[in-house]
Amino acid sequence: MTQNPLFAALLTPHRSLSPQGIRGVIVFACVMAAIPGFAFFAMGAWPIVGLLGLDIALLYWALTASLDDKHAFEEITLWPDALDIRHVTKRGRETTLSFNPFFVRFAVVRDGEDRVTALKITTREGAYEIGRFLTPDDKENFARAFRPALDRARR
Known part of the structure; x- marks a missing residue:
């Protein structure tokens, strides 16, 4: 199943x-x-x-x-034991990353006016920015939905 x-x-x-x-x-x-x-x-x-x-x-x-x-996208899937990030560029080049959610930190970077400027996934190997092409409001909404899910995966 x-x-x-x-x-x-x-x-x-x-x-x-x-x-x-x-x-x-x-x-x-x-x-x-x-x-x-x-x-x-x-x-x-x-x-x-x-x-x-x-x-x-x-x-x-x-x-x-x-x-x-329009052909570029990022697919983010959080499983109980893995965080999978699939990034496809506008030319179709694909990059897939997989992390253990227990060892991942999710950071929301804000500017002086409290707008979200970046969403970062940080591990021991380094940091990876997700949703780079999103608007600040879309980044805020994504962070609001993703953070609780990541916390559930760590339990």
């Missing part, structure tokens, strides 16, 4: 824009760039129009590059 985990979480990066949202932002930026573009073109400063087009192209590249992170 298989045992149920004490805690399981799948952490994924936040996607603020969908591909349709990116298209909307680019269309809006094109319209807004066209206004001064026409004025500069009418004044004979046509190279500015090319630079405005370059700005739009760079904006499109930046927004679509951020969508590539």
